[in-house]
Amino acid sequence: MAKLRTLYDKIWDDHVVDVQPDGSCLLYIDRHLVHEVTSPQAFEGLRMAGRKVRAPEKTLLVVDHNVPTTAEARSHVVDPESKAQIAQLAQNASDFGLEYYDAFDKRQGIVHIIGPEQGFTLPGTTIVCGDSHTSTHGAFGALAHGIGTSEVEHVLATQTLLQSKAKNMRVTVNGKLPAGVTAKDIIMAIIGQIGTAGGTGHVIEFAGEAIRDLSMEGRMTVCNMTIEGGARAGLIAPDEKTFAYLKDRPKAPKGAAWDEAVRYWKTLHSDEGAHFDTEITLDAASLPPIVTWGTSPEDVASIEGVVPRVDDARNDQQKAKIQRALDYMGLKGGEKIADLKVDRVFIGSCTNGRIEDLRAAAKVIEGKKVAAHVNAMVVPGSGLVKDQAEAEGLDKIFVAAGFEWREPGCSMCLAMNPDKLAPGERCASTSNRNFEGRQGFKGRTHLVSPAMAAAAAIAGQFVDIRKWS
Amino acid sequence: MDKFTTLTGVAAPLPITNVDTDMIIPKQYLKTIARTGLGAGLFSEMRFKEDGSENPHFVLNKPAYRKATILVAEDNFGCGSSREHAPWALLDYGIRCVISTSFADIFYNNCFQNGILPAKVSPEDLKKLMDDASRGANATLTVDLERQEIKGPDGGVVKFEIAEFNKHCLLNGLDAIGLTLVKSDKIKSFEDKHNTHAWA
Ligand code: SF4
Numbered sequence: 001m002a003k004l005r006t007l008y009d010k011i012w013d014d015h016v017v018d019v020q021p022d023g024s025c026l027l028y029i030d031r032h033l034v035h036e037v038t039s040p041q042a043f044e045g046l047r048m049a050g051r052k053v054r055a056p057e058k059t060l061l062v063v064d065h066n067v068p069t070t071a072e073a074r075s076h077v078v079d080p081e082s083k084a085q086i087a088q089l090a091q092n093a094s095d096f097g098l099e100y101y102d103a104f105d106k107r108q109g110i111v112h113i114i115g116p117e118q119g120f121t122l123p124g125t126t127i128v129c130g131d132s133h134t135s136t137h138g139a140f141g142a143l144a145h146g147i148g149t150s151e152v153e154h155v156l157a158t159q160t161l162l163q164s165k166a167k168n169m170r171v172t173v174n175g176k177l178p179a180g181v182t183a184k185d186i187i188m189a190i191i192g193q194i195g196t197a198g199g200t201g202h203v204i205e206f207a208g209e210a211i212r213d214l215s216m217e218g219r220m221t222v223c224n225m226t227i228e229g230g231a232r233a234g235l236i237a238p239d240e241k242t243f244a245y246l247k248d249r250p251k252a253p254k255g256a257a258w259d260e261a262v263r264y265w266k267t268l269h270s271d272e273g274a275h276f277d278t279e280i281t282l283d284a285a286s287l288p289p290i291v292t293w294g295t296s297p298e299d300v301a302s303i304e305g306v307v308p309r310v311d312d313a314r315n316d317q318q319k320a321k322i323q324r325a326l327d328y329m330g331l332k333g334g335e336k337i338a339d340l341k342v343d344r345v346f347i348g349s350c351t352n353g354r355i356e357d358l359r360a361a362a363k364v365i366e367g368k369k370v371a372a373h374v375n376a377m378v379v380p381g382s383g384l385v386k387d388q389a390e391a392e393g394l395d396k397i398f399v400a401a402g403f404e405w406r407e408p409g410c411s412m413c414l415a416m417n418p419d420k421l422a423p424g425e426r427c428a429s430t431s432n433r434n435f436e437g438r439q440g441f442k443g444r445t446h447l448v449s450p451a452m453a454a455a456a457a458i459a460g461q462f463v464d465i466r467k468w469s
Numbered sequence: 470m471d472k473f474t475t476l477t478g479v480a481a482p483l484p485i486t487n488v489d490t491d492m493i494i495p496k497q498y499l500k501t502i503a504r505t506g507l508g509a510g511l512f513s514e515m516r517f518k519e520d521g522s523e524n525p526h527f528v529l530n531k532p533a534y535r536k537a538t539i540l541v542a543e544d545n546f547g548c549g550s551s552r553e554h555a556p557w558a559l560l561d562y563g564i565r566c567v568i569s570t571s572f573a574d575i576f577y578n579n580c581f582q583n584g585i586l587p588a589k590v591s592p593e594d595l596k597k598l599m600d601d602a603s604r605g606a607n608a609t610l611t612v613d614l615e616r617q618e619i620k621g622p623d624g625g626v627v628k629f630e631i632a633e634f635n636k637h638c639l640l641n642g643l644d645a646i647g648l649t650l651v652k653s654d655k656i657k658s659f660e661d662k663h664n665t666h667a668w669a
Contacts, residue, residue: 018655024634026655026656038552040502041553045646082500122668130551148551148556148575150582157650159660160649160656197573260667264667321486415496416499435491435492435549436514441495
């Protein structure tokens with residue numbers, strides 16, 4: 001009998017070019033996404049060594065991290081370094097003959113949003129990008145993970161990557177989500193449970209009724225934050241929803257090739273009884289809306305919960321960690337989460353900048369006004385998301401409520417462009433990292449779902465979305 | 470890439486868990502298109518005050534540690550963003566070895582691309598090394614990659630883990646791309662089959 005294999009095992013096996021004596025493998029890479037921040041030194045390396053890009057058609061470039069998100073600022077990037085980095089990407093695209101979406105292309109957007117949108121991301125492929133949130137593409141049953149710049153150069157030159165096989169971990173989320181609880185809350189609850197190093201050395205496959213019930217957008221949100229749980233890649237087996245999402249996308253196979261691809265994609269699931277090194281289960285029905293209180297994505301609390309106190313710590317190391325996070329966040333410990341007031345609200349990023357996220361937020365705020373002390377913004381994840389939202393009239397709902405409606409990009413997810421928090425500002429954010437300084441020097445980030453962020457903008461503080469009317 | 474064989478130098482203690490790459494090198498330094506010069510931004514939000522002056526309490530600003538070449542940190546070092554600017558910044562500052570109980574995967578790989586040794590030790594050994602590193606002017610460690618050993622100022626020796634292949638590349642300063650290009654024929658024959666798939 002053939003060995004029982006997990007989904008990860010199957011994709012891995014299909015891409016092994018060579019096995020080294022120590023068991024590590026040279027793995028073939030099907031798709032390579034490139035953005036302006038982590039690639040200049042890689043192209044420079046190629047130039048210096050006189051090397052070419054091995055498979056230009058398997059490489060797609062887009063600018064996202066640095067681009068300003070207002071139309072005027074986009075045309076006149078003032079920051080000289082940002083400007084240079086953007087110009088360098090365009091130069092590299094033309095020097096090496098690569099497809100590139102610049103800031104004025106309708107298809108431009110956050111790298112992890114445009115890959116799926118274009119049908120560049122396909123089940124069963126290996127996908128890499130010099131960006132840790134490449135895990136997002138695992139939602140399609142692709143083996144996708146972030147790499148460093150030297151590895152970007154390696155993939156450009158050889159279309160392969162030297163890899164040691166990770167362990168298999170399965171997170172099964174059983175049951176149905178309560179109303180108001182979303183994909184974002186699922187993944188934050190998982191990270192809260194396993195910790196930010198819980199998935200280190202593993203690829204996580206997400207399974208169970210609650211995962212199957214998610215839309216492709218929701219599945220991308222879950223896989224996106226897999227890296228926050230320490231696992232480089234997340235995976236969800238492709239199914240009819242996956243195929244429906246991809247059908248007729250510009251870069252997806254067409255006609256007979258599509259049928260052949262779907263036949264293959266249907267074999268991409270873990271065999272019944274395949275071995276997982278680690279298994280975790282969660283019950284979706286018991287999950288509340290989640291808000292992070294600290295400076296690590298594992299610092300999660302229920303909207304009904306309280307900020308932990310230093311005295312709750314189990315040991316000295318934990319005590320120091322909580323104290324440091326409380327100090328940074330301007331909290332004492334013991335505050336009710338629902339009493340925390342926010343200054344800023346950010347809806348966007350590769351975690352929650354897709355159309356479904358904007359619909360969820362618009363539904364919450366329709367006919368209401370942003371609290372007087374709050375500055376709120378919505379940044380669509382791509383030009384196509386923006387167009388779709390405008391076609392549905394979502395932009396009008398946001399603007400009428402007092403939100404700023406922006407051009408696509410990473411925006412305040414990481415503050416490499418003009419969008420950032422001022423020191424001490426407290427933000428309800430739909431992004432993925434609440435690290436110190438992530439959204440701006442001394443900025444204070446609380447990670448939440450789009451609906452929770454929208455409600456916080458109206459109320460001026462966190463509220464339980466399950467009780468929203 | 471420089472070889473890594475043995476290193477004797479001052480070890481700075483950084484008793485923080487989950488040191489993320491945003492902390493190692495904040496995003497304002499990611500706008501460079503060069504690999505060098507990033508040492509100036511290493512740990513900058515802890516190293517410098519808002520007005521740009523040095524924070525005297527941060528370990529690398531203390532006289533004994535200004536020339537540190539080794540860092541000793543708590544669990545899960547290098548988590549978060551994949552930015553290779555983190556190892557570049559460490560290297561540019563002069564840090565050639567980071568010692569911890571565990572490292573985040575992407576950061577760990579990135580170290581080997583840059584001749585930095587990420588040494589994994591047991592929690593008990595980390596405690597001892599953290600104590601050693603806390604001795605200021607006497608916080609000198611000797612790291613021997615061939616023997617996979619770290620010797621403390623009192624002569625005590627602890628072992629660290631590393632995969633054979635990674636060790637081999639570090640010891641010889643090998644460039645991964647050059648190694649892979651030797652296998653071009655294998656890649657070509659793989660492609661000939663693989664590229665016939667409708668989905669590939
Ligand atoms: S939106 Fe944020 S997490 Fe996503 S790619 Fe951009 S900076 Fe990275």
